[in-house]
Amino acid sequence: MTQIDLRxxxxxxxxxxxAAICNEFLTxxxxxxxxxxxxxFGLIAERHKLTIPGVRNIVIKAGLYATNK
Numbered sequence: 001m002t003q004i005d006l007r008x009x010x011x012x013x014x015x016x017x018x019a020a021i022c023n024e025f026l027t028x029x030x031x032x033x034x035x036x037x038x039x040x041f042g043l044i045a046e047r048h049k050l051t052i053p054g055v056r057n058i059v060i061k062a063g064l065y066a067t068n069k
Contacts, residue, residue, distance in 0.1 A: 021048060021055060022062045037065065 007015070021044055028040045038052065045055045059065045 017048070018058050018062065021050075021058050022064055025055075025059050025064055 005012075024044050024047070025040065028035075028043065029037075032040070041052045041055045041059070044050075045052045048055070056065070060067065
């Protein structure tokens, strides 16, 4: 059975950007295990021209980071 991709070009672009952010988060956390997560979010946000809360939300929704709640 073939799956049909019904996403718009903007959605596909967003998904690629989110995947790149998640991969970068995993790479940086492995390279710098003692660094504060907030600082890693800041590095990624600067590179992708996003805000720190925006990057944090992307990573949380991907299931790569859990809050203390």
